[in-house]
Structure formats: structure tokens, C-alpha cells
Amino acid sequence: xxxxxxxxxxxxxxxxxxxxxxxxxxxxxxxxxxxxxxxxxxxxxxxxxxxxxxxxxxxxxxxxxxxxxxxxxxxxxxxxxxxxxxxxxxxxxxxxxxxxxxxxxxxxxxxxxxxxxxxxxxxxxxxxxxxxxxxxxxxxxxxxxxxxxxxxxxxxxxxxxxxxxxxxxxxxxxxxxxxxxxxxxxxxxxxxxxxxxxxxxxxxxxxxxxxxxxxxxxxxxxxxxxxxxxxxxxxxxxxxxxxxxxxxxxxxxxxxxxxxxxxxxxxxxxxxxxxxxxxxxxxxxxxxxxxxxxxxxxxxxxxxx
Numbered sequence: 589x590x591x592x593x594x595x596x597x598x599x600x601x602x603x604x605x606x607x608x609x610x611x612x613x614x615x616x617x618x619x620x621x622x623x624x625x626x627x628x629x630x631x632x633x634x635x636x637x638x639x640x641x642x643x644x645x646x647x648x649x650x651x652x653x654x655x656x657x658x659x660x661x662x663x664x665x666x667x668x669x670x671x672x673x674x675x676x677x678x679x680x681x682x683x684x685x686x687x688x689x690x691x692x693x694x695x696x697x698x699x700x701x702x703x704x705x706x707x708x709x710x711x712x713x714x715x716x717x718x719x720x721x722x723x724x725x726x727x728x729x730x731x732x733x734x735x736x737x738x739x740x741x742x743x744x745x746x747x748x749x750x751x752x753x754x755x756x757x758x759x760x761x762x763x764x765x766x767x768x769x770x771x772x773x774x775x776x777x778x779x780x781x782x783x784x785x786x787x788x789x790x791x792x793x794x795x796x797x798x799x800x801x802x803x804x805x806x807x808x809x810x811x812x813x814x815x816x817x818x819x820x821x822x823x824x825x826x827x828x829x830x831x832x833x834x835x836x837x838x839x840x841x842x843x844x845x846x847x848x849x850x851x852x853x854x855x856x857x858x859x860x861x862x863x864x865x866x867x868x869x870x871x872x873x874x875x876x877x878x879x880x881x882x883x884x885x886x887x888x889x890x891x892x893x
Contacts, residue, residue, distance in 0.1 A: 617812070620712070638665050712751045714727075
């Protein structure tokens with residue numbers, strides 16, 4: 589389940605005020621849950637919502653063809669916002685335009701003309717743009733839509749929110765075309781130990797034992813959202829009849845540690861694949877080794893490692 593965090597309100601307030609935003613965070617740190625919770629809240633307050641998953645579009649609809657990719661973006665927005673129009677004919681009529689221009693025209697002539705409420709478009713998995721060299725025009729269209737607010741007030745009803753797990757500087761070469769210069773960053777912090785108390789009533793333990801169990805959860809996960817929820821769920825399903833700390837250690841060791849976790853636990857499997865398939869894996873592991881030993885490693889946002 590999703591636990592309410594301080595990021596929720598910041599995220600909602602930013603978007604509902606009409607400001608573009610972005611969330612850059614590692615895999616399994618709560619982005620999908622944040623989208624779901626915020627989208628439901630926005631819809632309850634009269635906003636229209638569309639969610640573009642670029643991983644799905646790249647895999648299914650246009651991984652190697654720019655025309656199909658951009659048509660798929662427009663089609664999915666059309667379908668999610670329940671707009672009835674002959675998109676194929678309109679798209680063909682605009683074939684003389686670049687992909688960026690065609691999308692901006694689509695936002696204006698199709699999307700905003702047919703939807704009279706305020707529209708929020710969540711663009712998820714933006715790191716996929718790195719793998720699709722032609723897809724950076726989507727980001728350029730988003731920046732152009734923001735710039736259009738200065739001359740066309742209708743564009744103030746359209747807000748984009750970008751989410752992913754990458755360095756935004758790698759996604760688009762020209763800063764003046766990048767939406768990240770005008771989006772507000774929203775941080776997804778790890779849970780604090782007091783945040784974990786929200787799990788206490790779900791653990792099927794007495795208050796004292798629940799508190800002790802959550803102390804141990806925090807020891808293992810340091811508040812990482814996915815791992816904290818995973819371990820808390822395991823506690824709720826286990827027969828915790830012995831020493832609470834020992835029982836939590838047993839569950840953590842079984843689920844999150846050891847070679848079996850690399851294959852059986854989705855989060856660990858993802859990390860394992862990322863490292864093994866990375867051409868820089870030796871340097872990556874050396875860096876990780878320094879961090880694991882407790883050495884202070886300065887942040888370098890320009891470094892792919």
C-alpha cells in the first residue's frame with residue numbers, strides 16, 4: 589500500500605497551481621504510487637488526467653519509428669481524455685510539420701479545444717527517451733507548450749509532469765528546448781522512522797512489538813520506501829512468536845539478502861540486472877564499494893556512475 593508522505597502535498601500543490609513539475613528518483617522509490625494517489629486527488633477536484641508511460645509506447649508502438657512513436661503519444665492522450673475525433677486524418681493533414689510542431693498543434697487544436705477542464709499529463713519513465721534518439725522532440729513540445737502560455741491563455745489549462753530515473757541533462761542537447769529549465773523539482777525522500785509508525789496498525793502485533801519490529805525494519809532499510817513496505821508486509825503475514833528483532837532479521841535475510849534475492853526479489857533483481865548489464869560495471873562496483881565502506885563520496889551530477 590501507499591503511505592502518505594510530505595512529498596504528496598508538495599506535489600499536489602505544485603501541479604494544482606498550474607506549475608510544471610518533475611520527479612527524478614530511483615526505481616521503486618514511490619513514483620508510481622505518487623502518480624496514482626495524486627491523479628485520484630486531482631480527478632476528485634475536477635481535473636482531467638492522462639498518463640503517458642514512455643516504456644510502453646517505446647516497446648509496443650514505436651521503438652524504432654519516429655512517426656509511430658509520436659502518433660502513439662497523441663493517440664494515447666486522445667483515448668485517455670475520451671476525445672472523439674478522426675486523429676488519423678488530422679495527423680496526416682499536419683504531415684508537413686515537424687514532430688514537435690505537430691504535437692504542439694495537437695495540444696492546441698485537439699486537446700484543449702475538446703477538453704474544457706484543466707488537464708494534467710503525467711509523462712512517466714522519461715529515461716526511455718535516452719534509448720529513442722528521436723524522442724527528445726516530445727520534451728521540446730512540452731517546453732513549447734509552456735512557452736505558448738505567454739501568447740495563448742488556453743495553454744495555461746495544460747500542465748505536464750515528468751517522472752523518471754535519470755539525469756535530465758542527458759535527455760535533450762539544447763537547453764532552450766528542455767522543459768527541465770521551467771519545471772519545479774519535487775523530491776521523494778525516504779521514510780523517516782516516525783513515518784514508519786503508519787504501518788504499526790497493519791502488522792498484527794501489540795503496540796510495543798509493532799514499534800520494536802519497525803525499529804528493526806528501519807535498521808534494515810534506512811526508510812527506502814519499497815523495501816520498507818516489502819518488509820512490513822512480510823511481518824504482517826508471518827507468525828511472529830519469538831523475539832521480535834530476531835524474527836524481523838530472519839525475514840529480512842530471507843527476502844532481501846543472499847544470492848536467492850537476486851533472482852526472487854523484484855527490486856534486487858532490477859538492481860542486479862542494471863549492474864551486470866552496465867558496461868561500466870567495474871567502476872560502478874568500485875564506487876559502490878567506497879560508499880559501503882562508509883567513505884564520503886561527493887555527488888557528481890555530471891557523472892553517469
